[in-house]
Amino acid sequence: MSALFSPFISKPDNVAQIMLRVLLALIPGITVYVWYFGPAILVSIFLASITALGTEALMLKLRGRPITPFLKDNSALLTGWLLALSIPPLAPWWLVVVGTVFCIAIAKHLYGGLGNNIFNPAMIGFAVLIVSFPVPMTQWLTPHGLGQVELGFLDQLRYIFMGALPHNVTLDAITMATPLDTLKTHLHLDEHVHEILDMPIYGRLAGHGSEMVSWGFLIGGAYLLISRIISWHIPVAYLGTLFLTAGIFHLVEPDHYVTPFFHWFSGAAMIGAFFILTDPVSSPTTNKGRLIYAAMAAVITYLIRVFGSFPDGTAFATLLMNICVPLIVLYTQPRVFGKNTKQNEKGRLQ
Amino acid sequence: MRTLYKFHGGVHPPSHKAQSTQAGIAQIPLPTRLVIPFQQHAGEAAKPIVQSGQHVLKGQLIGIPQGFISGAIHASTSGTIAAIDAQPVAHPSGLPDICATLIPDGKDEWVKRESANYTGLSPEELREKLRMAGVVGLGGAVFPSEVKLKLGQYKVKTLILNGAECEPYITCDDMLMRERAEEILSGAEMLRYILGAQEIVIGIEDNKSEAINAINQAVNITGIKCEVAVIPTIYPGGGVKQLIHVLTGLEVPSGKLPAEIGVQCFNVATVYSAWRAINHGEPLLSRIVTITGNVRYPQNYQVLIGTPVNEVVAAAEVLSGTLGYIMGGPMMGLRLPYDTVPLVKASNCIIAVSKKIFPVASPAMPCIRCTRCVEVCPVNLQPQDLYWFAKSREFGKAQSFSLFDCIECGACSYVCPSHIPLVQYYRFAKSEIKVRSQEKLNADKARERHEFREYRIEREKTEKAEKLAAKEKAVLEAKERAAKANESTAVQPEVNPVAEAALPKELT
Numbered sequence: 033m034s035a036l037f038s039p040f041i042s043k044p045d046n047v048a049q050i051m052l053r054v055l056l057a058l059i060p061g062i063t064v065y066v067w068y069f070g071p072a073i074l075v076s077i078f079l080a081s082i083t084a085l086g087t088e089a090l091m092l093k094l095r096g097r098p099i100t101p102f103l104k105d106n107s108a109l110l111t112g113w114l115l116a117l118s119i120p121p122l123a124p125w126w127l128v129v130v131g132t133v134f135c136i137a138i139a140k141h142l143y144g145g146l147g148n149n150i151f152n153p154a155m156i157g158f159a160v161l162i163v164s165f166p167v168p169m170t171q172w173l174t175p176h177g178l179g180q181v182e183l184g185f186l187d188q189l190r191y192i193f194m195g196a197l198p199h200n201v202t203l204d205a206i207t208m209a210t211p212l213d214t215l216k217t218h219l220h221l222d223e224h225v226h227e228i229l230d231m232p233i234y235g236r237l238a239g240h241g242s243e244m245v246s247w248g249f250l251i252g253g254a255y256l257l258i259s260r261i262i263s264w265h266i267p268v269a270y271l272g273t274l275f276l277t278a279g280i281f282h283l284v285e286p287d288h289y290v291t292p293f294f295h296w297f298s299g300a301a302m303i304g305a306f307f308i309l310t311d312p313v314s315s316p317t318t319n320k321g322r323l324i325y326a327a328m329a330a331v332i333t334y335l336i337r338v339f340g341s342f343p344d345g346t347a348f349a350t351l352l353m354n355i356c357v358p359l360i361v362l363y364t365q366p367r368v369f370g371k372n373t374k375q376n377e378k379g380r381l382q
Numbered sequence: 383m384r385t386l387y388k389f390h391g392g393v394h395p396p397s398h399k400a401q402s403t404q405a406g407i408a409q410i411p412l413p414t415r416l417v418i419p420f421q422q423h424a425g426e427a428a429k430p431i432v433q434s435g436q437h438v439l440k441g442q443l444i445g446i447p448q449g450f451i452s453g454a455i456h457a458s459t460s461g462t463i464a465a466i467d468a469q470p471v472a473h474p475s476g477l478p479d480i481c482a483t484l485i486p487d488g489k490d491e492w493v494k495r496e497s498a499n500y501t502g503l504s505p506e507e508l509r510e511k512l513r514m515a516g517v518v519g520l521g522g523a524v525f526p527s528e529v530k531l532k533l534g535q536y537k538v539k540t541l542i543l544n545g546a547e548c549e550p551y552i553t554c555d556d557m558l559m560r561e562r563a564e565e566i567l568s569g570a571e572m573l574r575y576i577l578g579a580q581e582i583v584i585g586i587e588d589n590k591s592e593a594i595n596a597i598n599q600a601v602n603i604t605g606i607k608c609e610v611a612v613i614p615t616i617y618p619g620g621g622v623k624q625l626i627h628v629l630t631g632l633e634v635p636s637g638k639l640p641a642e643i644g645v646q647c648f649n650v651a652t653v654y655s656a657w658r659a660i661n662h663g664e665p666l667l668s669r670i671v672t673i674t675g676n677v678r679y680p681q682n683y684q685v686l687i688g689t690p691v692n693e694v695v696a697a698a699e700v701l702s703g704t705l706g707y708i709m710g711g712p713m714m715g716l717r718l719p720y721d722t723v724p725l726v727k728a729s730n731c732i733i734a735v736s737k738k739i740f741p742v743a744s745p746a747m748p749c750i751r752c753t754r755c756v757e758v759c760p761v762n763l764q765p766q767d768l769y770w771f772a773k774s775r776e777f778g779k780a781q782s783f784s785l786f787d788c789i790e791c792g793a794c795s796y797v798c799p800s801h802i803p804l805v806q807y808y809r810f811a812k813s814e815i816k817v818r819s820q821e822k823l824n825a826d827k828a829r830e831r832h833e834f835r836e837y838r839i840e841r842e843k844t845e846k847a848e849k850l851a852a853k854e855k856a857v858l859e860a861k862e863r864a865a866k867a868n869e870s871t872a873v874q875p876e877v878n879p880v881a882e883a884a885l886p887k888e889l890t
Contacts, residue, residue, distance in 0.1 A: 037806050039792035040712045040740045041395055041550070045799045047747050105747065147748035147800075263753075312752045317766060361767075368784045369390065369761040370623065370636040 047146075050261055051106030054307065057255045058113055061248030061303065065117075068175045068241035072121035072188040076128050077113055083132040084112030091141035107146050111135050114154035114307060118300060118347065119161060120172045122207065125193050127168055131157040151354045152314045155347045162342070170343075171207040175241030178232055181205050211239025212298045213343035215290065224287045229294075238297040246302040253306025265322035266315060267305040271296060273330035281338070295334065299344035304333070308346065314354045321357075321364035329353045384583065384611050387631040389624045391758040392616040393793045395550050395713065397589060402553045402672050402680040407561055409684050410697040416458055416484040416688035417724040418444070419471050423518040424525045425451030430482065436463045439493040441665050444482055447513060453526050453727075454516035456665045457484055458686035460491040472709050472716060472723045481724070484688065495663035505531070505576040508660060515659035516666045516727075521555075521620070521649030522710065524728045527656060530648070531576045533641055538577045542629060542647040543570055543584035545593065546613060546620030549711030552731040554670040555650050557682040559586070559593035563600035566650050569657030571606045577646055582608040584650070585625050587615040617713060618791040622647050624760050636787050651730075671725060673698040675708075675733035685725050691732060692721040703736040712740065713792040747800040755794035755804060761787050765794040769804050772811035777818070780811050788812075 065073050088108035092099045112132050119127065135157035143149045162169045176182070181201050183191070190196050197203060209217065211233055218228045228234075235243050256262045274295050281289035295301060300308070309315060309326055316325045329349040336345025367373075421427035428445030432438060438457040445455030457463075464485050468478040500508055513528040521544055543566070547555040559566060570582050586594050597610050613619060613628050623634045625647065632643050640647055648656075651669065658664045667687055671694065674680035678699035685694055691707055708715040709729050717735075725732075733739070755765035763784055771780035788808050795804045 036717060037803060038712070038714050038716065039795050039805065040708060040715070041796065042743060042801060043797050046744060046801070047750060047799050050752065050799055101745065101747065145748065147750045312750050317751050317753045317756060317764060365764065366762050368636065368763060368787055370633045370787065371784065373633045373635065
């Protein structure tokens with residue numbers, strides 16, 4: 033007999049399948065990534081995956097938890113993939129490994145494992161890396177067709193694992209700052225937005241190549257919405273507020289503030305809106321709470337991007353808003369059926 | 383057309399209703415033994431009024447209702463009472479309960495039945511008749527119908543008939559509506575008369591087109607004013623508060639009764655039984671039960687109350703691979719501890735369970751707060767928080783998050799991708815809270831008693847001490863007096879006491 037107590041039936045679904053569908057939803061973005069920046073990102077994802085699974089198994093063993101069911105739940109893989117996608121593809125192997133170990137061991141298991149982490153584990157890993165190793169964290173690959181030289185896959189592998197470049201190539205020749213970073217640097221030099229955006233690293237809306245990767249994540253995000261894995265509240269509130277905030281600044285001073293579309297398709301905005309802020313464990317459980325959480329995360333993202341010292345703000349915005357989740361949830365409880373109804377306003381108890 | 387309203391959430395589990403509606407309602411042979419519990423209804427158990435060895439007739443009262451909320455119990459057929467003792471029954475606790483064991487004599491001989499025309503009787507008389515006929519809610523809650531018809535200060539505008547039957551597998555109300563629609567409507571008109579309601583609305587889910595047609599036809603034939611509302615098929619659309627909301631847009635306030643918002647709701651089978659009780663003088667002796675699941679002939683049967691489950695399912699031929707039985711539906715039903723337990727007034731369905739029908743559930747994983755449970759909760763609760771509070775035994779918080787508004791419909795557990803038995807946690811928390819508040823009550827009483835005892839002892843002590851003191855004083859005074867008396871007898875005072883008293887004044 034299946035269960036001792038009712039209900040005796042359940043919808044055929046499980047955590048592993050949900051996580052798997054989220055992984056699948058990342059594939060369009062990853063494909064575009066490979067198209068524009070070469071296969072190095074696949075190496076990072078692979079490294080992060082095996083490190084994540086290994087750390088997960090070790091932590092489960094140390095905590096005396098069953099290993100197989102938790103390894104099969106795909107949640108560690110997802111954390112690994114998200115971290116790999118948020119660090120430069122040409123980053124040395126140990127950077128990926130250190131970051132992933134931190135995500136799984138500290139941010140996930142020390143808080144109690146699956147379902148108990150207060151912070152988004154991938155963003156904790158990212159924050160640790162960008163604070164501890166700022167230099168390799170800002171060496172992003174130049175998109176296909178823009179650099180003076182392009183490394184072949186074998187050369188990329190050699191650099192990732194051994195730190196060695198071909199003798200006539202310098203690191204500067206194959207890497208660059210991100211479009212957001214470049215924008216910030218040039219704005220500090222009092223250049224105008226339209227002059228900066230004329231640079232070859234910029235495409236139609238934002239950075240050349242990276243804007244297309246954002247489109248890939250948008251498509252994957254649409255799949256998550258359609259398959260009802262995530263609700264619309266977080267992505268809509270996040271992108272909406274980011275658009276609104278950036279729009280106001282842009283309208284007031286278009287020479288100094290880029291268009292809202294630039295913000296949408298730059299950095300981690302898209303992957304953040306659909307894949308990171310929507311992490312069910314570390315985000316609010318009420319719909320109203322989700323709107324507040326995502327809207328505030330968007331404002332923080334914008335402030336960090338434009339006025340802060342880091343080029344992108346999605347990760348820190350996520351972590352800052354993670355702290356506020358219990359409070360947001362407490363104050364956004366929906367009305368329970370039969371309580372505080374308009375029809376019995378007189379008999380109101382609470 | 384009535385405007386229909388939507389309640390929050392709900393699920394669409396596979397219905398599995400088709401297999402048991404292929405044939406009409408069948409009779410099963412008279413069982414060899416009937417076990418009739420005296421507690422088949424909400425409220426107090428009926429008091430047995432027959433003895434072991436006594437011969438009873440079909441429809442004879444064997445248990446009289448006790449107190450305000452209770453129901454009468456009758457012999458389902460004629461025969462001899464073999465025993466009145468504790469027997470295993472279908473109850474979540476698994477504890478046995480007082481039952482009458484009846485060995486049928488095979489004659490099925492009725493007591494004298496008094497059929498009546500309800501229009502000639504007052505609502506009070508009708509209520510008393512329903513009470514003594516043992517009519518209780520047959521939708522599952524088995525609340526005495528007569529109590530629901532006693533309104534007190536409230537006025538009921540709308541009488542709702544519940545023909546939603548939202549749980550998968552169960553089709554007993556569906557078949558009843560198909561076959562006995564006119565009697566349901568007559569019963570409804572009678573209840574409307576008792577309640578003084580203005581309108582009758584029957585809510586039927588749109589997956590029961592034949593029942594809908596039958597009721598419509600019966601409305602035309604009988605001319606009884608009853609609105610047939612076809613409602614969307616969604617679980618738990620047949621929950622009382624949910625159905626009332628769908629049909630009227632009103633919400634029954636938390637912790638209140640439907641009558642307080644001018645609505646009263648009865649299951650169609652209850653209405654039918656009430657009609658039989660008054661118009662035919664037949665107390666509630668049988669009900670329609672769906673036998674389905676792993677059986678060769680899934681069908682609805684008219685079953686005498688007290689028939690053991692194994693005798694009922696035998697009629698439908700249980701297939702091999704049957705691991706046990708569920709009483710009720712797969713969402714809210716109860717797994718039976720033994721297949722010898724009797725069918726009672728609450729039993730609407732028996733499902734023979736096999737691995738194929740209800741596959742082994744995967745082990746529970748941690749909650750990832752995906753809030754699928756929130757999306758489907760018909761009461762708009764936060765099941766993931768209630769689970770957390772129940773698990774960590776933070777019962778106060780669970781209560782402040784409206785734990786007691788949970789109707790235990792199981793929609794949350796049904797959709798949980800982590801396969802957490804959420805409803806079990808809520809049942810646990812509710813019973814813990816009830817036990818604790820009872821314990822607190824008991825502790826308060828004990829403390830009061832103790833304090834009173836202390837006070838009494840103290841009081842007695844002081845009283846004793848006072849008495850003692852008084853006694854000593856009296857003794858002392860008596861001694862003094864005796865001494866004085868001795869003195870006075872020895873030396874006669876020359877002075878007049880009055881003059882003596884006046885002396886000092888003169889001196890001052």
